[in-house]
Amino acid sequence: MNIQRYQRYPHSELSRAFDRLATLREEMDGLFDNSVGSFFRTPGSFSTWSPAIDVYQDKDQFTVIAEVPGLKKEDLNLSLHDGVLTISGERKREEKPEQGFRSERFVGRFQRSITLPASVDPNKVKASYKDGLLKVVLPKSEEAKPKQIEVSVS
Numbered sequence: 001m002n003i004q005r006y007q008r009y010p011h012s013e014l015s016r017a018f019d020r021l022a023t024l025r026e027e028m029d030g031l032f033d034n035s036v037g038s039f040f041r042t043p044g045s046f047s048t049w050s051p052a053i054d055v056y057q058d059k060d061q062f063t064v065i066a067e068v069p070g071l072k073k074e075d076l077n078l079s080l081h082d083g084v085l086t087i088s089g090e091r092k093r094e095e096k097p098e099q100g101f102r103s104e105r106f107v108g109r110f111q112r113s114i115t116l117p118a119s120v121d122p123n124k125v126k127a128s129y130k131d132g133l134l135k136v137v138l139p140k141s142e143e144a145k146p147k148q149i150e151v152s153v154s
Contacts, residue, residue: 063138
C-alpha cells in the first residue's frame with residue numbers, strides 16, 4: 001500500500017489561482033494609478049513623503065543625515081529656529097514616456113522637523129550634500145556641553 005500526501009489544491013489549480021491573483025493585483029494597481037493615484041502624487045495634495053533620517057549625538061555636536069536621493073542642493077531648504085531643525089524641499093516628477101509608464105518614487109514637497117534636546121550654536125552649523133545624503137552638523141552651544149565638576153575635600 002502506497003501512502004500519498006493529501007493535497008487540498010492540486011498543483012495546477014494552485015498555480016492558476018496565483019496567476020489570477022497576480023493579474024488582479026496588476027489590474028488594481030493600474031486602476032488606482034490611472035484614476036486616483038495621480039491626485040495623491042501631485043504637489044499640494046494629501047499625500048506627502050518624508051525622507052528617512054538618522055540623528056547622532058556626542059558630547060560636542062548633533063549630526064543629522066537625511067536620505068534625499070535625486071535632488072539637487074538647490075531643491076533643499078534648511079532652517080534652525082528655537083532648537084528645531086527643519087529640512088524641506090521638493091522632488092519634481094521627471095518627464096514620463098507616452099506608454100509603459102510606472103512610478104513608485106514619491107514626488108512633491110516634503111518636510112522633516114527634528115527637535116534637538118540641547119541648544120546649538122547656529123553660527124557653526126554646517127551642511128553638506130553628497131550621493132543623495134544630506135549631512136547637517138550642529139555643534140552644541142558651550143552651555144549645553146557637559147562640564148567636568150571638580151570635587152574638593154572639606
